Amino acid sequence: MKRIYFFIIAFFCCLLLPLAPDQQVFAARAREGVYVYDGADLFTDGQEDELQKYLQRMGEKAGVGIYVLTSDDSNNGTSDRYLEDFYDDGYDRDKIVKDAVLMHIDMQERYVNIQAYGKAEGKIPDRTADKIIDAFYNDMRRGDYYRASTVFADKVNYYMNYVPIYLRAWVHLLAAMAVGAVVVGVMVSHSGGTVTTNSGTYFDSRLSGVRASRDDYIRTTLTKRRKPQETSRSSGGGGGHVSSGGHSHSSAGRHF
Amino acid sequence: MIIQYKCPSCGADLQYDSKSKKLKCDSCGREMEVDDAAFDGTIPEGEGGNDAPNPDPFSANSIPDEAEFEEIEIEENQRSFKEGEGRQYNCNNCGAVVITTDDTTATTCSFCGAPVMLGDRLTGELAPARIIPFSINKEQAKEAFRKWCKNGRLTPKGFMTADRIKNITGMYVPFWLYDMGGTGEADCTATRVRSYTRGDYIYTETKYYHVYRRVNLAYRMVPVDASEKMNDTLMDLLEPFSYKDLKEFKMPYLAGYLAEKYNYNDRQLLPRVQQRVEGYADSYLRSTIHGYTTVTYNHKNINLQKINAYYTLLPVWMVCYDYRDSEHVFAMNGQTGKIVGKPPLSKGKIAAWFAGVSAGVFALLQVVTLLFFR
Ligand SMILES: [Zn+2]
Numbered sequence: 134m135k136r137i138y139f140f141i142i143a144f145f146c147c148l149l150l151p152l153a154p155d156q157q158v159f160a161a162r163a164r165e166g167v168y169v170y171d172g173a174d175l176f177t178d179g180q181e182d183e184l185q186k187y188l189q190r191m192g193e194k195a196g197v198g199i200y201v202l203t204s205d206d207s208n209n210g211t212s213d214r215y216l217e218d219f220y221d222d223g224y225d226r227d228k229i230v231k232d233a234v235l236m237h238i239d240m241q242e243r244y245v246n247i248q249a250y251g252k253a254e255g256k257i258p259d260r261t262a263d264k265i266i267d268a269f270y271n272d273m274r275r276g277d278y279y280r281a282s283t284v285f286a287d288k289v290n291y292y293m294n295y296v297p298i299y300l301r302a303w304v305h306l307l308a309a310m311a312v313g314a315v316v317v318g319v320m321v322s323h324s325g326g327t328v329t330t331n332s333g334t335y336f337d338s339r340l341s342g343v344r345a346s347r348d349d350y351i352r353t354t355l356t357k358r359r360k361p362q363e364t365s366r367s368s369g370g371g372g373g374h375v376s377s378g379g380h381s382h383s384s385a386g387r388h389f
Numbered sequence: 390m391i392i393q394y395k396c397p398s399c400g401a402d403l404q405y406d407s408k409s410k411k412l413k414c415d416s417c418g419r420e421m422e423v424d425d426a427a428f429d430g431t432i433p434e435g436e437g438g439n440d441a442p443n444p445d446p447f448s449a450n451s452i453p454d455e456a457e458f459e460e461i462e463i464e465e466n467q468r469s470f471k472e473g474e475g476r477q478y479n480c481n482n483c484g485a486v487v488i489t490t491d492d493t494t495a496t497t498c499s500f501c502g503a504p505v506m507l508g509d510r511l512t513g514e515l516a517p518a519r520i521i522p523f524s525i526n527k528e529q530a531k532e533a534f535r536k537w538c539k540n541g542r543l544t545p546k547g548f549m550t551a552d553r554i555k556n557i558t559g560m561y562v563p564f565w566l567y568d569m570g571g572t573g574e575a576d577c578t579a580t581r582v583r584s585y586t587r588g589d590y591i592y593t594e595t596k597y598y599h600v601y602r603r604v605n606l607a608y609r610m611v612p613v614d615a616s617e618k619m620n621d622t623l624m625d626l627l628e629p630f631s632y633k634d635l636k637e638f639k640m641p642y643l644a645g646y647l648a649e650k651y652n653y654n655d656r657q658l659l660p661r662v663q664q665r666v667e668g669y670a671d672s673y674l675r676s677t678i679h680g681y682t683t684v685t686y687n688h689k690n691i692n693l694q695k696i697n698a699y700y701t702l703l704p705v706w707m708v709c710y711d712y713r714d715s716e717h718v719f720a721m722n723g724q725t726g727k728i729v730g731k732p733p734l735s736k737g738k739i740a741a742w743f744a745g746v747s748a749g750v751f752a753l754l755q756v757v758t759l760l761f762f763r
């Protein structure tokens with residue numbers, strides 16, 4: 134009987150396993166950072182304060198740093214380069230959260246750009262970054278940069294916490310119980326002995342055999358259907374971009 | 390007509406010994422070939438009035454263990470009057486009445502323990518054609534059964550350790566072994582499906598074929614249990630028996646064991662074997678059609694007939710086992726040692742296995758998730 138209790142306790146311990154507590158460590162650190170760098174002065178002072186708080190809160194939930202940068206131009210480079218340099222510099226001086234999603238709004242080019250670093254790179258690959266832009270693109274065109282920035286933060290939070298159905302704990306629990314039921318079911322049904330004869334046991338192969346056999350082709354039918362849209366799911370690989378500081382990231386950008 | 394085999398040296402009763410495959414005398418150790426004994430045995434010793442079959446209207450009452458045979462009793466009563474069976478046999482050694490049912494063909498004298506064969510129930514149309522002698526003796530059977538109990542992963546702990554084998558009986562169960570032969574015919578529409586991509590489209594090409602097969606079918610010695618008492622499912626699970634040990638029937642093989650005669654003749658059991666062999670033929674016929682994606686039968690015809698049926702005695706150890714006031718019956722193949730029968734199951738162990746397997750799989754899934762998807 135002791136074994137039974139052991140199994141049951143082990144079973145419930147496993148339930149608690151996925152609740153790993155590295156969130157608190159991150160939260161303490163994230164409270165100090167600056168998340169809004171409004172070089173192009175797109176936000177009012179009040180908006181800037183609100184946004185700073187909002188990005189901080191969403192970043193805590195998402196477990197990453199969420200940064201919004203605006204500038205009048207990209208320092209004579211590309212927006213990609215601008216963000217990479219910002220990240221490299223922040224990384225070297227330990228001024229930013231290493232797992233980060235950055236958005237840059239370049240007002241000269243009217244270009245918005247997103248890059249994701251660290252563990253965010255896997256969760257938000259190029260394709261997902263592009264989807265995030267979709268979500269706030271209309272706000273951006275209308276010039277509502279504040280709203281666009283909050284939507285950006287919302288979406289980052291959503292994708293960082295998104296767990297595909299096959300990775301959810303309750304799905305695993307159901308699957309595990311199904312396997313358990315099948316295994317036990319087989320054991321119970323086998324406990325009384327199993328059939329160990331089959332159609333070959335009493336078969337006399339010397340006297341049996343095929344006497345007549347025909348395989349006649351009749352006709353062919355052909356149907357066609359359109360190839361489904363490429364729906365390759367987000368891979369963990371990220372985007373394959375690397376900053377000059379050696380930090381790999383994913384990215385997506387668009388003119389507005 | 391009672392038949393007993395006597396030791397030529399000391400006069401004690403001989404028993405079939407599965408190890409030496411000979412008749413053996415327990416008193417002096419003398420052994421005797423089955424063939425020799427069979428020849429001697431046909432002339433029964435001590436010819437006397439006792440051996441003459443005399444109808445006994447009270448035979449049913451003379452069965453001592455009424456509880457056990459309650460159901461059979463009534464039937465026997467009816468049948469014995471009808472067919473004039475229900476007769477009394479007396480032991481040649483001690484003269485005691487040998488306790489038999491109408492089906493018994495071999496047993497031991499309950500008084501002196503001598504193996505007795507009821508010769509008149511083993512001759513004529515009741516003569517078995519073949520027999521597989523026991524190759525597992527009582528001690529080996531007990532040992533194998535104990536081991537099997539211990540290995541039961543779902544059986545309660547007490548069941549595994551307790552030695553509660555109430556009784557273990559070696560019994561020759563009557564079977565019919567059928568040789569079946571015939572033909573099978575199938576007319577099908579089959580398809581081969583192939584998919585390929587060209588441009589923006591996926592093309593599915595389906596080629597249709599008309600498939601025809603005619604096969605010869607032969608199945609050898611398919612066993613069907615011919616005893617009314619025996620559970621058909623249990624007996625089917627005992628298979629397969631290895632026919633390399635199949636012998637021409639001789640009465641001495643029965644010495645020391647229980648044996649019964651068939652309750653159903655080969656014609657009565659033919660539907661059962663036919664149904665079974667048709668299933669086999671079906672899968673054989675299907676196996677001759679391959680290389681297709683789908684096969685649909687338009688017409689199928691399997692025609693199997695009995696070629697031969699051999700009345701055969703097969704060795705079975707019946708084990709009665711008491712556990713928590715209920716009796717569990719197991720059967721062991723007396724040739725191969727395969728054991729069948731529903732053991733008691735422990736709810737706690739079932740729950741433990743379920744929880745254990747589920748927890749293991751769950752933990753594995755979680756670990757894989759943590760390692761590869763975080
Ligand atoms: Zn002797």
Ligand SMILES: [Zn+2]
Nearest residue numbers: 480483498501
């Ligand atoms: Zn006796």
